[in-house]
Amino acid sequence: MVRTEEDHHAYVVRLREVPLLSKGQIVCDRFRIEEMIGSGGYGQIYLADMVIDKQELKVALKISPEDVESPRMYLEAIVLTELRGVQCVPHLISCGDYDVFNYIALELLGENLGQLRKRAPHGRLSVGTVLRIGIQAVNALKVVHEKGWLHRDVKPSNFCIGHDGLERHKIFIVDFGLARRYKNPDGSPRKVRPHAPFRGTTRFMSPNMHQRKEHGPVDDLWSLMYTLTELAEGGLPWRLLRDFEDIGNMKRTKRMEEVWRHLPPTMTSFKLHLTKLTYSDTPHYAHLNSVLQKGLPNGVHDWTPYDWEPKTVPQTAPPIK
The missing domain is CATH 3.30.200.20 (Phosphorylase Kinase; domain 1)
Structure with a gap:
């Protein structure tokens, strides 16, 4: 069946409202x-x-x-x-x-991070929670990338917590419907396309994607940086913009250090590492995790309860991997 753009919009609205x-x-x-x-x-x-x-x-x-x-x-x-x-x-x-x-x-998983943020006081999560989310998310993306895949739609709603018990201390990456294999069978990166089609969610996509450049592992991590920013700050500076080019221009010109009112200054090192990477480069995941770890508030450790958890978590639980 061929649908017009108006028909498709109406159908999407119906999918969101009427159970099939x-x-x-x-x-x-x-x-x-x-x-x-x-x-x-x-x-x-x-x-x-x-x-x-x-x-x-x-x-x-x-x-x-x-x-x-x-x-x-x-x-x-x-x-x-x-x-x-x-x-x-x-x-x-x-x-x-x-x-x-x-x-x-x-x-079955629990709520996504976007839902949890919106329910949180002041519409944002605590720094200790967000930085530990970041550590788990970096580890998750590292595994996905090592398997040869790019996610291409990293955002708060595509991370969920576990359904119950200790699983609610874990972060899961979900929705691989826009993923792309970026490695050849021999492990080398696929050839760069001169013009890469738009994929993902505009608010969280990397500056490179606004220029239709090929999506590499680094671009998933740019999206993660914007995800962590929204979770900790309650929003992104371009959230009210609708024009694709206007959003891209603001991402290129806005200093993130001016946005990070709650995230620690160490986040500058996270961003700096991303600016040095190209499509085929392998990110230094351990360095990024070290940056996030160093920014944790005093007294926050692996098994400190996340914002959505009870105030005490059994200390016998295994460390997160």
Whole structure:
């Protein structure tokens, strides 16, 4: 079916508002729908029960109509399959098609960081929480990059915490529908395209992406820097701008040091490292983590509770990797 831009907009609005599946509906004889818990232009996400060995397991069921963003869901299934076993990525349970939908069944996670920020006092998270989120996120991106993939849509809503218990102390990177393989089979970077198509979310994309330059590992990290800034400061200076070029110009001219009212001065070293990297360079992930670690307030350590956790976390829990 060919849709006009107006038709597509109306359809996306409907996807966000009207559930395509109903409570109690059985999908593929395995999943019983409980409720819709998320939606977007790609489709919808449901809380569902999956029966395994006579026991019910809560899962996240992501569905997309076959005529909407099908390549995006196929790509996500491929990436998640290759990343199976990686702790910072939700476990892929199964994928396939059902009726007129494609679906992915995933490990159930908790809220995303965008939701947590909006609920926080003053609309921002504490510095100790944000810098430790950054350390986990750098580690997550390092693993994704080493597997040969770029995420290309790093932003607060694409990081989630675990569903319950000690898992809520962990950060997971989600939504690989815009990912791209950037390494050849021999491990070398793919050839740079003279004009790279726009991918991602304008507010968080790197300055290079505004110039249609090829997306490399460094660009995911620029997006992470903007993500951490929004989480700690409550917003980004260009959040009210709508023009793509205007946003890019502000990113190139605005000194982030003027934006970081709560983040520590050490963040300048984080940004400086990114400015030195090109498309094919491998970021110094350990250095970036060291910068974030040095900025932690006194008394904040690995198992200090995050803002969304109870004030005490069992000290017997293993360290985050």
